[in-house]
Amino acid sequence: MIPASFDYVRAESVDEAIGLLSEHGDDAKLLAGGHSLLPLMKLRLAQPAMLIDIGHLRELSYVKEEKGYVCVGALTRHHDLANSLVARASAPVLAHVAGQIGDPQVRHRGTIGGSIAHGDPASDLPAALLALGGSLVVQGPNGIREIDANDFFLSFFEVALTPEEVLIEVRVPRSEGQWGFEKLTKRAMDWAIVGALAVRTSNGVGVALINMGPVPMHARAVEAALASGANASDAAQHAAEGTEPSADFNGSVAYRRHVAKVLVGRALKTAGV
Amino acid sequence: MSILGNRVVRREDPKFLTVGGTYVADLDLPGSVYLTFVRSSMAHAKLLSVDTSGAKAMPGVVAVYTNDDLGIARMPTIMGMTNEAMTQPMLASGTVRYVGEPIVAIVAESREIAADALEAVVVEYEPLTVVIDPAEARKDNDLLFPDAGTNTTFTLDFGGDEALFDDCEVVVELTLINQRVAPCPMEGRSAAAHMTKDGRLEFNSATQAPHGVRDGLAGFLGLEPDKVHVVTPDVGGGFGAKASVYPEDIVVGWCAVHLGRPVRWTETRSESMLGLGHGRAQLQHVRMGGTRGGVISAYRIDVLQDCGAYPAFGAVLPFMTRVMTSGPYKIPKAEFGSVSVVTNSTPTTAYRGAGRPEATAAIERTMDVFAREIEMDPAELRRRNLIGKDEFPYTTPTETVYDVGDYHQALELALEVAGYDELRAKQARRRASGDPIQIGIGLSCYVEITNGLPDGEFGAVEVRPDGKIIVRTGTSPHGQGHVTAWSMLVAEQMGVPIEDIEVIYGDTDVVPRGAGTMGSRSLQIGGAAVNQAAVDVVEKAKDLAADLFEADREDIVLDKSNASFHVIGTPAVSKSWGELAKAAVAKDGNPLFAEVDLASPGPTFPFGTHISVVEVDVETGKVTLLRHIAVDDAGRILNPLLAEGQVHGGIAQGVAQALLEEVVYDPDGNPLTSTFADYSFISAAELPSFETRFTETPTPINALGAKGIGESGTIGSTPALHNAVCDAVAHLGVRHVDMPTTPIRVWNAINDAAPHHDAKNTTKKGGR
Amino acid sequence: MKVAMTVNGTLESHDVEARTLLVDYLRNVVGLTGTNIGCDTTSCGACTVLLNGQSVKSCTVLAAQAAGDDITTIEGLALEDGRLNPVQQAFQECHGLQCGYCTPGMVMAITSLLTENPHPTEEDVRVGLEGNLCRCTGYHNIVASALAASGVVEMHQ
Structure with missing residues (x-):
């Protein structure tokens, strides 16, 4: 499969990338690892006129701890986050989830920022960000702003980045608490039919769902039930509330709603709730 | 000590492990043009118009063909058993009957241009009622081929005993779906063809059956079989789905003949999942009866076989299902019935086990x-x-x-x-x-059942004057390890080290005949043919040795420990394979050689x-x-x-x-x-x-x-x-x-x- | 556009279209056809090569992205005297290949896996190969090959 023709520019800085985005508008797409965009381009489901390659901006590849937050540069590869000693110590659930994405080759090449900016509701990382109470740092022509993860995922494959903005960092509060991550797939390599993640944080228990609607989402009713003193198995019964799962040959709506309850229950149990 | 039965590692492997195999897409053919196909996006529709002008106008596009341009006959029925009104044209003609059916062939100077040109062809469809469920197809409410008057293309019925289950204490009944699956060889279909200087079509094919491809090309293109030379380089798996000739293969050959340039085609995976035949696809209704004590006495299976849009080998899979109806059990009464129907889906074919x-x-x-x-x-x-x-x-x-x-x-x-x-x-x-x-x-x-079809197989063994052994086999491997296995058979019979044996396959000029590798037949018929040829060449060598030693034929022995012949009792005076090969040539100009066309023993x-x-x-x-x-x-x-x-x-x-x-x-x-x-x-x-x-x-x-x-x-x-x-x-x-x-x-x-x-x-x- | 990278220790520099995928660059431009293409969706791993020492699927990397990088393909693995390296040798001894089409990708994926985890368990190998498909071997002998190459254990048969 061969993509349609495009122009390729390698940006040497975030500012240059923003400038190019501002100049070319909708015709241009950012290219990080390429593992979300290039597959679409090969199938000609995406045909951007220009690719702005930011994959070589190594200054955006880091995992560090700052003021109680674990900060991950947007161009950090999944493999590097999964193996980061900082992440493993201070946000182990984030490291674990990064180590479950795709397959080893994809993790060697795909970037955290590219994956999150793609806005796929079946993606695992956004659930971790939501459950941990994370945020996203973006840079645009008017400078840098921070977006709460709850406000970032707008709808199916749509996120709160303006066309000129670049996602530069993902940050989550330091969280050494117990956690549980459950993902139902047919094959190891597949996207989740349903996934659930629970983590004990300083603000209580964060619970998030994968592929239970057009966007990655909190299991709000579960979180609320736990906050009001319900035990884990009772709380898990609320897992499907407020969700809008789709139906396909891997799962009906009823099945996904059922599995969400099962997986949330198991994730809570693993998290010691 | 016999080499047979030993865990001999494959002689084939070092090349694959160091530089990779040489598959059709790896061949270096300077001046090649690239063929690609516009495929139907509709499962069942009339083709109202096919506008190729945009593609034709693109720089680098060499030719664009529809079925009318080709003038090639339709694909044949399967062994004369399927409906004549349901055959597939090379490219869709008037009607498309499954998503993925080829409609237009585009030839371009590069892969990239070919891919771009695909998007420039505009096809206008008028949707027809889609029949995707074989049970629905069987009702004949909507027909894929109105001229046929039915969607049924092949039936079998063995039985009809109304009282089949009357003596049974217990009868169970079950409806089973043996679902449609995709064979998925890691290499998809691929072909590369060109005309040689002496006017022959050389056709490189990722196939299980090179001689079948040769005969198919010759027939469709109106060439004498000796004007077609088929070569199979390494083949990346087949599993039955590469055992037959596809319309795309014929179009590759046609383009090479008509354009006079090397033409290559390698399907993408997305094409392969729609174009390479699918497997299984049976709906089964089963009844089994017997005693409460666990003695099975009666069994009947009725099969509804989904053929896909055009009957291919899949249509006759029930034939093999019938053969194995009662399995390994002693069931006194067993019956089989089947109906094969067309649906608006990819044609089904043989897939590992095939029925x-x-x-x-x-x-x-x-x-x-x-x-x-x-x-x-x-x-x-x-x-x-x-x-x-x-x-x-x-x-x-x-x-x-x-x-x-x-x-x-x-x-x-x-x-x-x-x-x-x-x-x-x-x-x-x-x-x-x-x-x-x-x-x-x-x-x-x-x-x-293995080697279930009646074909025999070709095998030949030749001894070169330098002592090297050349083996020719009609079965053409795609991962099975024929080179190693056939070397073992020949080494066993002739006493030569396997390193001295070269095994040649998959070249219709060098191997005159062959049925190919399918149906688990290779060792028992292809290997047996090679084994017999090795036995025969030993006998011929004994004749030669008897002449050279001026001894009785019966007194000549082959010492397999050092690959030489001597007269019984005098091992110090011996003749090697190479010396006997030279003697053969000296005698009448012919090499020391044996070939066998082994008829199938069943x-x-x-x-x-x-x-x-x-x-x-x-x-x-x-x-x-x-x-x-x-x-x-x-x-x-x-x-x-x-x-x-x-x-x-x-x-x-x-x-x-x-x-x-x-x-x-x-x-x-x-x-x-x-x-x-x-x-x-x-x-x-x-x-x-x-x-x-x-x-x-x-x-x-x-x-x-x-x-x-x-x-x-x-x-x-x-x-x-x-x-x-x-x-x-x-x-x-x-x-x-x-x-x-x-x-x-x-x-x-x-x-x-x-x-x-x-x-x-x-x-x-x-x-x- | 001009693209230059090191392939199996040799500096390669060529003019290519921006849309050229790394796998097509290696196969059609550099002429190293050992790396195969098995799918369109980054699923099968037949095209796996090492990019700066790590396994990647070369069907999902632009040649332009790899400019300046160090690529190793199946053709770059054998020892200097031409002998098979331990992974290649294990594949032959354990019958880890049949049709050979997935093999270069499997060998490169396992090479990367063993670099990161020199003593994997069978489970590590199986999960580590989730992105490499094979239709012939049932993976049994590929897994055995990886374990044999790591020198760890024999399979439980």
Whole structure:
């Protein structure tokens, strides 16, 4: 499969990338690892006129701890986050989830920022960000702003980045608490039919769902039930509330709603709730 | 010491491991143009217009063809058995009948231009009613081929005994889906063709049957067969789907002839998932009757075979299903009926097992349902009904003659390796505990047919004056290891080291005849032919040696320890193979050479028992395969390393069908599984290591005592896993789960299992 | 556009279209056809090569992205005297290949896996190969090859 023709520019800085985005508008797409965009381009489901390659901006590849937050540069590869000693110590659930994405080759090449900016509701990382109470740092022509993860995922494959903005960092509060991550797939390599993640944080228990609607989402009713003193198995019964799962040959709506309850229950149990 | 039976590592491997194989797409053909196909995006539609002007106007586009430009005949019927009004044109003509059907051929100077030009062709469709469900197709309400007047293309009916089940105390009845799957060789279809300076068409093809491709090209293109030279370089798997010629192959050849330039075509995976034939695709209705004591006395299977849009080999798969109707069991009365229908989907073809796995899946699943009905352990039910080892040759009710077997030995060995009783005890404990992760144990006893078609095979052995041995074989491998295996056979007969043996295949100029590699036939007929040629060349060498030694022919011996001939009693004076080869040439100008066209002595019947052990998460329906035990008997094993490799691959494919794989269409005929992201091709992460054993019951049919081993793994494994999954949830009231046993299906089955479950599909004597 | 990278220790520099995928660059431009293409969706791993020592699917990397990088393909693995390296040797001894089409990708994926985890368990190998599909071997002997190459254990048969 061969993509349609495009122009390729390698940006040497975030500012240059923003400038190019501002100049070319909708015709241009950012290219990080390429593992979300290039597959679409090969199938000609995406045909951007220009690719702005930011994959070589190594200054955006880091995992560090700052003021109680674990900060991950947007161009950090999944493999590097999964193996980061900082992440493993201070946000182990984030490291674990990064180590479950795709397959080893994809993790060697795909970037955290590219994956999150793609806005796929079946993606695992956004659930971790939501459950941990994370945020996203973006840079645009008017400078840098921070977006709460709850406000970032707008709808199916749509996120709160303006066309000129670049996602530069993902940050989550330091969280050494117990956690549980459950993902139902047919094959190891597949996207989740349903996934659930629970983590004990300083603000209580964060619970998030994968592929239970057009966007990655909190299991709000579960979180609320736990906050009001319900035990884990009772709380898990609320897992499907407020969700809008789709139906396909891997799962009906009823099945996904059922599995969400099962997986949330198991994730809570693993998290010691 | 004999080399046969040893774990000889493959001579083929170093090249693959250092520079990779040489597949068709790897060939260096300077000046090539690239062929690609515009394919239908509609499952059933009239073609109102096909506008190729945009593509033709693109720089670098060499030619754009529709079917009218080609003037090639339609594909033939299958062995004269399918409906003449249902044949496929090279490119769609007037009507498209499945998503992926080629409509336009584009030839361009580069792959990139070809890909761009695809998007410039505008096809206008008028939708017709889509028929995707074979049961619906059979009603003939909407026809794919109005001229045919029906959607049915091939039927079989063996039986019709109204009283078939009258004597039975218990009759169980089951409807089974043997779902459509995609063969998925890692290399898709690929061809590269050019005209040579002497006016011949040289055609490189990723095929299992080079001589068939030669004859097909010659026929369609109106060339004499000796004007077509087919070469198969390395082939990246076939599994039956590359055993026949496709319209695209013919178009590649036609373009090379008409353009006078090298033409190459390599399909993408997305094309391959729609264009390469699919496998299985049977809907089965099965009835089995017998006594409460577990004696099966009557069996009938009715098959509805989905052929896809144009009858290909898939249409006649029921023929092979019929042959294996009653499986390894002594069932006095067994009947078979089938109806093959066309639907708006990819044509179906042979896929590893081709008709036999479907027969095994039907009877083995039904055996478990019967066992459960009479509350007997499924192993015990099988034990009581297997054909005894003293009963061969055994003629089945559908008139198949099994050569030889010891089915009980395979069953007992499998049970022993599995630790069956302990597994059942563990299962009971798990059930009692109420754990959401339950255990299931599934058995499958099978017998199958290899070399089931009547073709013979070509083999030749030539000794060069330098002592090197050239072997030519009509079977053309795509991963099976013929070079190593045939070298072993020749080394055994001639006493030469395998390093001195060159094996040539897949070149129609060098190998004059051949049927190819399919149906697990290679060793038992192709290998046997080579073996016979080696025997013959030894005899010829003895004649020559007798002349040279001026000794009696009967006194000449071949000393295999040093590959030389001498007169009995005087080993110090000897002649090497090279010296005899020179003597042959000196004598009459001919090389020391023997060739054999071995007629088929008939089929053989490998058998065995497989056992799967699974865990099923009853809360999500997810199945995990824990163990798979395979006891296979393919007669005498030539090279256990290669034979095990065949079993391993077969198990993975068979397990994948029971567990994961399924080609899915929506009601409008749109394929939902046309990439490897959507089609659940099984990976290493879903499988355990397998526990394989062989029993060896040599067949009297050929000199090697060998039966086929290429498909046994697939045939034995699918029902074992399927039965294991059903077994794991049986205590929850589940009688049956359709394949593939994906999480949603298993969960639905558990959810649907109502207290009245056991009356639903079962009829008893007097109750029908 | 001009693209230059090191392939199996040799500096390669060529003019290519921006849309050229790394796998097509290696096969059609550099002329190293050992790396195969098996799918369109980054699923099968037949095209796996090492990029700066790590396994990647070369069908999902632009040649332009790899400019300046260090690529190793199956053709770059054998020892200097032409002998098979331990992974290649294990594949032959364990019958880890049949049709050979997935083999270069499997060998490169396992090479990367063993670099990161020199003593994997069978489970590590199986999960580590989740992105490499094979239709012939049932993975049994591929897994055995990886374990043999790591010098850890023999398979349980």
